[in-house]
Amino acid sequence: MNKIFISGHRGMVGSALVRKAEVLGGFNTITATRSELDLCNQAAVFDFLAREKPDTVVIAAAKVGGIHANSTYPADFIYENLAIAANLVEGSRRASVPRVLFLGSSCIYPKLAPQPMTEDCLLTSALEPTNEAYAIAKIAGLKLCQHYRAQHGLLYHSAMPTNLYGPGDNYHPENSHVIPALIRRFHEAKERGDASVTIWGTGTPRREFLHVDDLASACFHLLGLDNPPDWVNCGTGTDLTILELAQLVAKTTGFAGKILTDPTKPDGTPRKLLDITKIKATGWQPKISLETGLAAAYEDFKSTLTTGHARL
Numbered sequence: 263m264n265k266i267f268i269s270g271h272r273g274m275v276g277s278a279l280v281r282k283a284e285v286l287g288g289f290n291t292i293t294a295t296r297s298e299l300d301l302c303n304q305a306a307v308f309d310f311l312a313r314e315k316p317d318t319v320v321i322a323a324a325k326v327g328g329i330h331a332n333s334t335y336p337a338d339f340i341y342e343n344l345a346i347a348a349n350l351v352e353g354s355r356r357a358s359v360p361r362v363l364f365l366g367s368s369c370i371y372p373k374l375a376p377q378p379m380t381e382d383c384l385l386t387s388a389l390e391p392t393n394e395a396y397a398i399a400k401i402a403g404l405k406l407c408q409h410y411r412a413q414h415g416l417l418y419h420s421a422m423p424t425n426l427y428g429p430g431d432n433y434h435p436e437n438s439h440v441i442p443a444l445i446r447r448f449h450e451a452k453e454r455g456d457a458s459v460t461i462w463g464t465g466t467p468r469r470e471f472l473h474v475d476d477l478a479s480a481c482f483h484l485l486g487l488d489n490p491p492d493w494v495n496c497g498t499g500t501d502l503t504i505l506e507l508a509q510l511v512a513k514t515t516g517f518a519g520k521i522l523t524d525p526t527k528p529d530g531t532p533r534k535l536l537d538i539t540k541i542k543a544t545g546w547q548p549k550i551s552l553e554t555g556l557a558a559a560y561e562d563f564k565s566t567l568t569t570g571h572a573r574l
Contacts (some may be wrong), residue, residue, distance in 0.1 A: 267292040267316040269301060269350060270323030274430040274474050275365060275423075279322055282478035292316055302342055307349040311357035318485060319354045321347060321364045321403065326432075328439045329392050329462070329530050336395035343396060347403030351410060351418065362418040363485055364407045366400040368470075368497065368534050369393050370422060378537040381422075381493060390531045408492045419490045421481055424497035424536050428474035428555065429562045441471060441556070444508055445563050448515040458520040459512070463529035465505030465521075470497050470535050473550040473558075483546040490544070497536035498548045504529075514556045 266283060270276035271293040283289040292314055299310050301323050311319070325342040332339055347364065354362050371379045372387040384404075389397045407418035427441040435446065444461070451459045480496045502510075508521050538547075 263290045264288060264318060265290045265292065265314070265316045266318040266320065267294075267311070267314060268320045268322060269294075269346070270321075273322065273324075273326075274428060274432070275426065275477065276320075276322040277430045278428065278474040278478040279320060279481060282475070282482055286482060301349060302345040304345075304349045304353075308353045308356055311350075311353040311359065315357055316359055318361045318363070319350060319359050320481065320485075321350050321362065323350075324365070324400075326396075326439075328443065329528060332393040332396055333528075339393075340395035340399050343399030344402055347399065347406055351403070351406045354418070355410060355414060355416060360417060361485065362407060362410075362416070363481060364403045364418070364420040365481070366404050366420055366422045366493070367397070368422055368424045368495070368536055369397045369531075370401045370404065371534075373531050377533050378499065378535040379495070380537040381491070381495060381540060384493075392528060392530055404493050411492065417490075419484065420493035421477075421484055421496050422493055422536070423477050423480075424470040424472050424495075424534070426472055426474050426477060427559055429559070430474075431559065431563075433563065440469065440504065440507065441511070441559065442563070444511040445515065445556075445560055448508075448512050448517040449560070449563065451519065452515055452517040456519055458522050459508075459517065460522040460524050461504065461508050462524055462527035463504065464525050465503060465508065465523040467504050467529045467531065468501040468533040468535065469504060469507065470499075470501040471507075471552055471555075472497050472548060473555040476548040476550050479549070480541065480546050483544070484541075487544060491540055494541045494544075495536040495538050496541060497538050498552075499536065499538045499542075501533070501535045502552075510552065510556060514553075514560050 373390040431442040
């Protein structure tokens with residue numbers, strides 16, 4: 263039985279990993295709420311890992327948010343994510359944890375990286391300014407794992423997912439990512455009978471989206487490899503414009519009004535498409551289409567509204 267500590271288990275990614283571990287079987291899953299373990303507290307993390315002695319640590323905990331949140335709270339984003347990565351990686355080494363999987367983000371790659379983005383374009387040019395703080399913290403976590411693996415011979419490696427969505431997402435009107443934000447806005451506009459919905463920016467940036475259950479599948483696939491890459495992209499290899507996404511969300515929610523754009527708001531990176539050649543070569547590929555995933559996400563959103571558990 264593999265004893266696995268999944269940090270951030272109450273978040274969208276962490277909860278998907280817990281579900282996947284249960285489905286796969288063979289795992290003794292350890293979790294800890296924020297009140298039970300402050301991942302920014304070095305001594306507490308070191309003590310927890312020394313006491314629990316897991317076989318595997320998955321670093322799914324992170325402070326996350328969209329353009330607004332990243333631009334407004336950059337100090338919070340860089341500090342908390344640096345602390346989480348450093349404490350869990352060094353704490354794992356001290357506790358002789360043989361395997362760590364760190365989850366980063368596609369925003370680690372340069373703003374104007376060649377598309378689609380391969381793993382080796384990391385650190386070749388400047389980052390997108392609106393989420394630089396978060397990206398730097400995630401790059402540091404990736405590099406921690408890479409260098410600990412090289413120096414200490416530990417199997418510490420990383421996965422870089424594209425934009426994620428799915429059950430347990432954050433639907434806060436200002437601090438959420440694009441898909442949950444659009445789901446909430448189109449749902450509420452439909453309920454009110456609004457004639458139109460205005461989306462941020464020009465609608466022209468292209469984005470790639472991966473269902474969180476596909477990411478969970480990729481993570482356990484990577485954990486099953488004897489010699490995984492130091493870091494590997496996890497995505498679908500396909501993208502669409504934000505306006506096209508908005509149209510798809512409108513259709514999913516049943517909103518029949520007009521979709522307007524607001525060019526005074528920032529667009530962010532023009533395009534962020536991952537090259538997933540490397541992970542596909544190991545035998546993994548995504549299975550959930552965007553249309554299917556959005557329909558399921560909308561049903562999840564509505565069900566959480568009725569139970570009062572939506573993250574609004």
